[in-house]
Amino acid sequence: MSDTQSDTLSRAATEGRFVLPCCTRCGRFAWPERAACPACLGEMAWRPAVPAGRLLSRTEVLVPLDPAFRDRVPVPVGLVRLADGPVALCHLDPGCPSGGKVGLALRLDARGRPVLHAGPAAEGP
Amino acid sequence: MSPLDYSGVVLACPVTVPYARHSPHDAHWWTGRALAGLAAAAGVAHTQFDGLALASFSLAPDTTIALTQHFGLTPRYIDFLPLGGVSGILALRRTARAVQAGDADLIACIAADSHRPGSFADLVAGFSRFSQSAVWPYGSGGPNASFALIAVAYMDRTGATRADFGKLAVAQRAWAASNPHALLRAPMTLDDYLAARPIAPPIHLYDCVMPCAGAEGFLVLREETAKAQGLPFVRLAAAVERHNAFPDDDVQVRGGWAMDRDVMWGMAGAGPQADDLVMTYDDYPVISMLQFEGLGLCAEGEGPEFIRAHDFGPRGDVAHNVSGGQLSVGQAGCAGGFLGLTEALRRLIAGDYRRALVSGFGMIAYDRGLGTGAVVLEAA
Numbered sequence: 124m125s126d127t128q129s130d131t132l133s134r135a136a137t138e139g140r141f142v143l144p145c146c147t148r149c150g151r152f153a154w155p156e157r158a159a160c161p162a163c164l165g166e167m168a169w170r171p172a173v174p175a176g177r178l179l180s181r182t183e184v185l186v187p188l189d190p191a192f193r194d195r196v197p198v199p200v201g202l203v204r205l206a207d208g209p210v211a212l213c214h215l216d217p218g219c220p221s222g223g224k225v226g227l228a229l230r231l232d233a234r235g236r237p238v239l240h241a242g243p244a245a246e247g248p
Numbered sequence: 249m250s251p252l253d254y255s256g257v258v259l260a261c262p263v264t265v266p267y268a269r270h271s272p273h274d275a276h277w278w279t280g281r282a283l284a285g286l287a288a289a290a291g292v293a294h295t296q297f298d299g300l301a302l303a304s305f306s307l308a309p310d311t312t313i314a315l316t317q318h319f320g321l322t323p324r325y326i327d328f329l330p331l332g333g334v335s336g337i338l339a340l341r342r343t344a345r346a347v348q349a350g351d352a353d354l355i356a357c358i359a360a361d362s363h364r365p366g367s368f369a370d371l372v373a374g375f376s377r378f379s380q381s382a383v384w385p386y387g388s389g390g391p392n393a394s395f396a397l398i399a400v401a402y403m404d405r406t407g408a409t410r411a412d413f414g415k416l417a418v419a420q421r422a423w424a425a426s427n428p429h430a431l432l433r434a435p436m437t438l439d440d441y442l443a444a445r446p447i448a449p450p451i452h453l454y455d456c457v458m459p460c461a462g463a464e465g466f467l468v469l470r471e472e473t474a475k476a477q478g479l480p481f482v483r484l485a486a487a488v489e490r491h492n493a494f495p496d497d498d499v500q501v502r503g504g505w506a507m508d509r510d511v512m513w514g515m516a517g518a519g520p521q522a523d524d525l526v527m528t529y530d531d532y533p534v535i536s537m538l539q540f541e542g543l544g545l546c547a548e549g550e551g552p553e554f555i556r557a558h559d560f561g562p563r564g565d566v567a568h569n570v571s572g573g574q575l576s577v578g579q580a581g582c583a584g585g586f587l588g589l590t591e592a593l594r595r596l597i598a599g600d601y602r603r604a605l606v607s608g609f610g611m612i613a614y615d616r617g618l619g620t621g622a623v624v625l626e627a628a
Contacts, residue, residue, distance in 0.1 A: 155382035155614060161495075179498045180404075182396035182448045184387035188369040191388075198387030202397050202615060204498055210615060212386050212397075236385045 131169050132237035136229035143207060145170035154209035173206040174227040175244060178219055191234065203227070203241050216242035253515060257344045258471045258481035259625065261289035262593035264429050267462030267578050271362050275306040275581075276318060278360035282463035283319055286356050290467060290479060299325035299355030299468075301343050303335035303582035305371055306361050325352035329582070333529045333610025334489065335359055336464075336586035337621035341487040343468040353473060360463035361581025368459040371581075376613035383614060389448050391531070392456055394612050396448035399534040401499035403450065408552040410450055413533035414441035416568070417454050417575055419560035420530065424572025426562070431460060431578040454575070455532050462580030464590045480597045482625050486515035489621035500616035503609060505542030509622070513544070516603075516624040520545050523624070525601035526566065527588030529609040530573040535617070539607045543622060570595060585610060589623075596627040603627070 135142045144156045148165025152172055160167060181201035184192070192198055199215040203225055211227075219225050224244035232238045263285035265278060279302065287294040300323050302312040310318075311328040325346050329335045336359060343355040372390040374380060387393060402408055418438050424430035436454065444453035467479075474481040488511055490504025513519040520526075520543060528536040537551035546554035560568045571577055571591040574584045585608055592604040607622040 155378045157378075180397040180400045182389075182393055182400060182451075184389035184393050184448050186392065186447045187388045188372055188390050189384065189388035198389070200386045200389070200393060200397075202499055210498065212383055212615060214386060232385060234385075238385050 129237065132229060133231060133235070135169070136231050136237045141172055141174040141227060141229055142169045143172040143205070143209070144168070145172070152205070152207040152209055154205065154211045176203040176205040176211070176225055176227055176241065178203055178221060178223060178225050178241065179210065181215060181219070181221060201241060211239050213239040213241040216240055218243040250511065251515060254344050254348065254484040254487070256471055257348045257468065257484055258474050258628070259340070259466050259468055259484060259593055260474050260479040260481040261286055261467045262590040262597070263289055263465040264590055265463040266429055267431055267460045267580050269431060269458070269460050269578070270364055271461035273362060273461070275304045275360050275362045276310070276315065278362055278461060278463040279304070279315060279358055280319060282358045282360055282465040283356060286358070286465050286467055291477060295320060295322070297321060297354050297356045298323050299343060299346060299352035301327040301329060301339040301355060301357045303329040303331060303339060303359040303585060304361050305330055305332070305581045306367070323352070325355060331585065331611060331619060332582055333531060333585045333617070334608040334619035334621045335582045335610070336589045337487065337606070337608035337623055338489055340468065340484065340589065340623060341489060341621065344484050344487065347468050347470055353469065355468045356465060357468060358463060358465040359582040359586040361461065361583060363459050363461040363580065378614035391612060392451050393448040394615065395532045395534065396451040398500050398616070399450050399532065402501055402534050402537070405501055406549050406552050408534070408537065410442060410452070411438065412537070412552045412555045413455060414438050415555055416530070416533040416536055416560060417441050419564065420569050420573045420575050422561045423570050424576030427572050427577065430572045430576045431458060432572070432576045451532065457531050457574040457579035457584065460578035460580050462578065462583050464583045464586035466590055466593055481628050482593050482596045483628055485517070485603070485624040485626045486512045487621070487623040488512045489619070491620070492618050493620065501538070502548065503538055503542050503617060504620035505539065505607070505622060506548070509542065509544050512622060512624065520605060523603050523605040524567060525570065525592060525595060525604040526568045527592050527604060527606040528569060529585070529588065529607055530569055530575050531579065531584060531610070533575070535609055536569070539609065542620070543605065543607060567601065592625055596625055599627065601627070
C-alpha cells in the first residue's frame, strides 16, 4: 500500500474526498499509513472516513527545520483524535477550538504533498 | 516469571570523549576515540574486548560489524543499538546478560555520533517512516514540536507551568558549572529561562538540548575480572525496558516505566527512596517529570508538586542530573542515551553516592517516545 500512498491520498485531496487506511479484516482505521493492522495484522486499504475529530493538543512551529517552511511561520499544528479512532498530526486552520470538535480535510501542500487539515467543525476546514 | 538477578556482572571505566558543537570527524572517529579511552582506562589492549555494543545514528552505511574490521577487533558478541535515549539502558541490559551467561567476558559499550551544520535536520527528516509521511510535512518542527504537543497535554492535565520546567533546567545548569565536559556552563537564572526565544510554545530555547558531536562509553564485565584487573566498579541491581507502552493514550502523558517499575524495585530490593542519585533522560524538562512520575518518585500527575517541594541544585535535597544533563552538556546523538550512565558510574565509583536510578527514554517515530527503560546501579 505504501507504493501508492502518495497517489491515492493526492487524488483524494484533489477530489475533496477524505480517506484513511483501514483494515480489510477487522475494519479498524489506522494512521499513519502502515503495512498491516496493529490490532489484527490484516491487510490495509484506503476507505472513506469521517472527516471529524477532537483537538487534543496544539502548538505553533516557529523554528522549522525544513527551509521551505521558514517564510511561512508560525505553522499551527495539533494532534487530533479522529472520529474513526487514530490520532493524527494536522495543520490547524484558524478558529480551531482547543479541546473541541474539528472538521478534517485532505489538501495538497505547496510541494504537492497530501496533508491533513483541521478546522472549526461547524463550517468545516 | 520474574527476571534473574545480575549477580556477578559489573560496570567499569566510564569514558567521555569531550564533546564539540560541530565536528569535522565522523562517528567512526568518535567511536575510535571512545574505544581507545576504554582500553586506556582498563589497562588492556583494545583487541582484548570480546564484545562491542554500539549505539549511533550516523555510522551509515556501517553498523557494528563493519567497525570490528575498522578497529581490529575479533569479538564474539556484537550489538547495534541506534536507539537514541534508550540506547544506553538497552546496551547495558543486553551486555549484562551476555557476560553473566559467559557469551563474552569484556564488552565495550559505546555511543558515538558526529554533528555538522545541517545534519540534525537530515536526521529528523528521515528518522522514521511515520515521521517522513505524517510529521515532517507538518511544519518540520522536529522533536521540538512533538514534545511541545506532549508538554501542552501534560500542563493541561497536571497544572505544570513553564516555571516548573525552568526550575529543573536552572538547577542542571548550576551542576554543569563543575562539569568540564558541559558545552553550556554559563550561569542561567529562571528569568533567563522564561525569557528565552519561543521555538514551539510551550517549548522555548532552554527546554531544548543542543545537538553536538561526542561519545560515551563504559565496560561490562564480571566482578572477578574487574577485581583481577584492579578496576573500580559498580554493580547492576536491576534493569527494565518497555516499548510502545499505553498506545491508546490520546497524547503521551506517561511512559512504560509504570508497567515495569515494580519488577525493577523488586530486583533492586528497595524502592526509589533508597536512591541518593537520580539521572533522568532530560531531552526536555517535561520528560524528566514524566520519569519522576513513572518511576514512582511521586504519584502520577503530581510532577509539579514534586518539583515545587524539592531543590535539585548542587546544594539541594534531590541529586538529579548532576552532570548538568543533556540540557547543559549537549546531545551527541545516541550519546545522550549514555550520558546518565557514565556520570552515575563516575559518581558511584568516586563515593559521592551509594545507589543510582538511571532512566532512559526516546525514539519518537510519530507522536510519542516509544522506548523507556531504567536501571539501578549500586556502589561496590
